[in-house]
Amino acid sequence: MANEPVSVVFKIYCLSVMTLVAATYTVALRYTRTISSADLYFSTTAVCITEVIKLILSLGMLAKETGSPSRLKNSIVEHVFQSPKELLKLSVPSVVYAVQNNMAFLALSNLDAAVYQVTYQLKIPCTALCTVLMLNRSLSRLQWFSVFMLCGGVTLVQWKPAEATKVQIEQNPFLGFMAIAVAVLCSGFAGVYFEKVLKSSDTSLWVRNIQMYLSGIVVTLIGVYLTDGEKVLEKGFFFGYTPWVCFVVFLASVGGLYTSVVVKYTDNIMKGFSAAAAIVLSTVASVVLFGLQITVTFASGAMLVCVSIYLYGLPKQDTLKLPRQDADKESRQKLITV
Numbered sequence: 001m002a003n004e005p006v007s008v009v010f011k012i013y014c015l016s017v018m019t020l021v022a023a024t025y026t027v028a029l030r031y032t033r034t035i036s037s038a039d040l041y042f043s044t045t046a047v048c049i050t051e052v053i054k055l056i057l058s059l060g061m062l063a064k065e066t067g068s069p070s071r072l073k074n075s076i077v078e079h080v081f082q083s084p085k086e087l088l089k090l091s092v093p094s095v096v097y098a099v100q101n102n103m104a105f106l107a108l109s110n111l112d113a114a115v116y117q118v119t120y121q122l123k124i125p126c127t128a129l130c131t132v133l134m135l136n137r138s139l140s141r142l143q144w145f146s147v148f149m150l151c152g153g154v155t156l157v158q159w160k161p162a163e164a165t166k167v168q169i170e171q172n173p174f175l176g177f178m179a180i181a182v183a184v185l186c187s188g189f190a191g192v193y194f195e196k197v198l199k200s201s202d203t204s205l206w207v208r209n210i211q212m213y214l215s216g217i218v219v220t221l222i223g224v225y226l227t228d229g230e231k232v233l234e235k236g237f238f239f240g241y242t243p244w245v246c247f248v249v250f251l252a253s254v255g256g257l258y259t260s261v262v263v264k265y266t267d268n269i270m271k272g273f274s275a276a277a278a279i280v281l282s283t284v285a286s287v288v289l290f291g292l293q294i295t296v297t298f299a300s301g302a303m304l305v306c307v308s309i310y311l312y313g314l315p316k317q318d319t320l321k322l323p324r325q326d327a328d329k330e331s332r333q334k335l336i337t338v
Contacts, residue, residue: 017258019278026278028244030286030290032242033105034109034290042231047101054256059072062075062204079210087211093212096193097216104183110175114283121153121279122180127187129188146307149307150305157297283302
């Protein structure tokens with residue numbers, strides 16, 4: 001499946017959609033969290049609804065994959081109702097992703113969308129570290145160099161954060177940065193953990209998604225009760241919801257599932273270009289919508305981050321093949337001389 005040939009047009013389509021979803025989600029979420037504090041919706045309920053929509057979409061994809069209602073029913077019964085251990089296993093990334101999503105709301109309530117986009121790329125070194133520790137993989141020198149370059153770029157961005165002049169609520173940049181730090185750690189661990197679970201068995205991706213989202217709904221409902229329980233009972237579960245908020249929930253739901261399509265049909269280089277392009281689009285949108293003032297340190301840091309993403313996505317050279325080729329040449333020469 002991974003090697004299934006696709007056209008260049010389809011790859012460009014994947015890149016364009018991935019970039020637009022990432023940039024639009026960040027800017028739209030920032031807009032809904034900063035435009036007014038009077039009727040601000042509960043971020044915990046938005047995260048919960050996102051999990052529900054992801055579950056519905058995954059059920060639809062599994063129905064398409066199985067091809068018949070009876071097979072769909074049998075698959076759900078086998079992998080959900082008769083597999084409590086698997087549900088418990090997938091509850092781990094569910095909890096971590098729930099924390100990550102709530103931290104994203106907190107971060108974008110205190111940091112501009114462009115600053116968030118750049119700083120959030122710290123998930124790359126975090127994911128790299130988790131990959132080395134949990135999956136026993138190795139990184140090339142160029143990848144490690146790009147990781148340190150990325151950290152340097154993020155440091156420049158946060159050294160003197162760009163300021164938005166059209167924000168109507170008070171912000172705490174330090175709280176926003178700490179929220180991103182937690183989100184980055186959650187993203188790295190949960191992503192690698194989920195990859196390990198996927199590759200440890202032949203279970204369908206959509207079945208694994210259903211198992212994870214079922215646990216996620218339970219976890220996020222507990223989060224709603226513990227964090228905003230009294231306010232939700234008083235004002236309602238959908239208090240403060242506007243078309244923009246519904247749009248943010250939709251983007252979060254589709255974006256999470258669409259990532260698997262991009263990974264399936266494209267490569268890390270395209271993902272890197274997508275992340276870099278999303279940073280540029282978020283910066284332009286922040287200048288127009290929020291009056292963001294770009295500083296020299298921010299521009300320099302953003303450039304370093306974009307370059308590091310590209311370098312990290314370059315394929316590693318398989319040096320093990322070189323000695324074998326040399327050995328084959330030597331053996332052929334010996335045969336010829338004989």
